[in-house]
Amino acid sequence: xxxxxxxxxxxxxxxxxxxxxxxxxxxxxxxxxxxxxxxxxxxxxxxxxxxxxxxxxxxxxxxxxxxxxxxxxxxxxxxxxxxxxxxxxxxxxxxxxxxxxxxxxxxxxxxxxxxxxxxxxxxxxxxxxxxxxxxxxxxxxxxxxxxxxxxxxxxxxxxxxxxxxxxxxxxxxxxxxxxxxxxxxxxxxxxxxxxxxxxxxxxx
Amino acid sequence: xxxxxxxxxxxxxxxxxxxxxxxxxxxxxxxxxxxxxxxxxxxxxxxxxxxxxxxxxxxxxxxxxxxxxxxxxxxxxxxxxxxxxxxxxxxxxxxxxxxxxxxxxxxxxxxxxxxxxxxxxxxxxxxxxxxxxxxxxxxxxxxxxxxxxxxxxxxxxxxxxxxxxxxxxxxxxxxxxxxxxxxxxxxxxxxxxxxxxxxxxxxx
DNA sequence: TATGCTATTTATAACCT
DNA sequence: TAGGTTATAAATAGCAT
Numbered sequence: 001x002x003x004x005x006x007x008x009x010x011x012x013x014x015x016x017x018x019x020x021x022x023x024x025x026x027x028x029x030x031x032x033x034x035x036x037x038x039x040x041x042x043x044x045x046x047x048x049x050x051x052x053x054x055x056x057x058x059x060x061x062x063x064x065x066x067x068x069x070x071x072x073x074x075x076x077x078x079x080x081x082x083x084x085x086x087x088x089x090x091x092x093x094x095x096x097x098x099x100x101x102x103x104x105x106x107x108x109x110x111x112x113x114x115x116x117x118x119x120x121x122x123x124x125x126x127x128x129x130x131x132x133x134x135x136x137x138x139x140x141x142x143x144x145x146x147x148x149x150x151x152x153x154x155x156x157x158x159x160x161x162x163x164x165x166x167x168x169x170x171x172x173x174x175x176x177x178x179x180x181x182x183x184x185x186x187x188x189x190x191x192x193x194x195x196x197x198x199x200x201x202x203x204x
Numbered sequence: 205x206x207x208x209x210x211x212x213x214x215x216x217x218x219x220x221x222x223x224x225x226x227x228x229x230x231x232x233x234x235x236x237x238x239x240x241x242x243x244x245x246x247x248x249x250x251x252x253x254x255x256x257x258x259x260x261x262x263x264x265x266x267x268x269x270x271x272x273x274x275x276x277x278x279x280x281x282x283x284x285x286x287x288x289x290x291x292x293x294x295x296x297x298x299x300x301x302x303x304x305x306x307x308x309x310x311x312x313x314x315x316x317x318x319x320x321x322x323x324x325x326x327x328x329x330x331x332x333x334x335x336x337x338x339x340x341x342x343x344x345x346x347x348x349x350x351x352x353x354x355x356x357x358x359x360x361x362x363x364x365x366x367x368x369x370x371x372x373x374x375x376x377x378x379x380x381x382x383x384x385x386x387x388x389x390x391x392x393x394x395x396x397x398x399x400x401x402x403x404x405x406x407x408x
Numbered sequence: 409t410a411t412g413c414t415a416t417t418t419a420t421a422a423c424c425t
Numbered sequence: 426t427a428g429g430t431t432a433t434a435a436a437t438a439g440c441a442t
Contacts (some may be wrong), residue, residue, distance in 0.1 A: 002421045002433040008241050018426085020421075021243035027419060028235050031436095032249070035232055037212050039225035040254045045236070046273050048246040054276050066270055069250050072258045091295050098302040105309040112316040113335065114342030122354070125347045131317065132340045138318030139336060143329040150326070209417070210438070219409090224438080226410080231436060235419090 021049060029057040042068070225253060233261040246272070 011017040025047060036043040036059030044058040044065040058065055110116040111128050112135075120128070215221040229251060240247040240263030248262040248269040262269055314320040315332050316339075324332070 002431090004421095005434065006242075006421070008238050010244050011242050015426090016421085017243050021239070021245060022427085023420065024235065024239045024242070028232070028239055028247075030419090031228065031232050031235060034212050035225070035228045035251070038210075038215050038228065039221050040214050041225060042252040043232075043249070044251075045249045046247070046269055047239070048269070048272065050244045054273065056273070065250055065252070066273070068252065069258065069260070069270070088292060088295070091292070091299070095295070095299060095302065098299065098306065102302065102305055102309065105306065105313060109309060109313055109316065112313065112339060114339035114346075117343065117346045120346070122347065122350050125343060125350065129340065129343045129347060132336055132343060135316060135318035136333065136336045136340060139321065139329055139333045142318075142321045142324070143326065143333060146326050146329065220439085222409080227437065234436090 017050075025055055029055075032057050033059065221254075229259055233259075236261050237263065248273075 011020055028045060028047075032043045032045050035041055042059055042065055044062050045056065046062075047055040049055065056062055107116065111120070112132065117125065117128075215224055232249060232251075236247045236249050239245055246263055246269055248266050249260065250266075251259040253259065260266055311320065315324070316336065321329065321332075
């Protein structure tokens, strides 16, 4: 005889609570079963009692249902934190390509540096030598060009300093107090260049 | 107005079935909730509709409930096809390292081949030139060694052929019908070597 | 497709054995 | 602790909107 509505809050009386648990549990499972049959749905229910005992119901294989649940959540709800297997396969493929490229480059590098030549044929060695000779030529040209530019820059700097000195001596008097300036000498520019080479280093 | 008891079997009318599904589903979840509160139990329910849509209820965290279930049963419900974000981050980090390595190797390669020198300092150019010179020296030595070995092998072959001819001529008679054999000549070995160089090619 | 209504079925709280 | 009884609350089938 139900005396009135019950409040949905924890039943404090242990005996009542256990009885209610047992009855409502079977009620819930019955409803779950009916739902699955009436509506052709896949239903699973898991209950842990307060004491930690497990009760479960599933309209079909509960493991399959839970797996399906995990996959569903993985695909649609937490997609960002669960990349697909396909995506990872793509990454791995890329990595294989990269590893191959690294190996290829390393071998090439080694050969260009005169290492790991033990298994090279004469013909291959000839090709490498030709390549290296070509490289050496280019690098030397570039070095020469850079050196030339440097020298040119320093010469310009030297001329600038000379002009400055001339202007200064003009203002102070007829006799410049600094080093005497040779004039008309063919060697002059070279001498000044040599001096100037040291200048930027002591300045900077 | 309920006209009478219903049979617990699949509702054939689609509309009715969907309405019943919706109503009974919320009824089930309500019962599940009440059970969890009244009896202090941990309750989870998973429903897949006929169309494959997921509905779930859990009195606490459903993942925890499923995990507890898995532990209780001693089974795992990992969605195999979904690698963890952490794993993918690891892969990506590796890839970044590999990309850096490739770039480094490519730059080094380019420099060894006399390319992309535009931004090299004089000092760097000097280092590259030194490296290339060293490489060239090694490659040339190796080439020389290989060539020497080849010549040595061919000379041995030449001597072998000479011995063979001597043996053959001894059997046929005093006069060998082949080419006459010069002897005591200083040029002899070189001549034979030159001949022999062509031999393996025509044979193989 | 969802929500409201209501007659009726179903679940169940309290009690009993 | 389990199962049965019963008065009552709750759920819900069929219909309407």
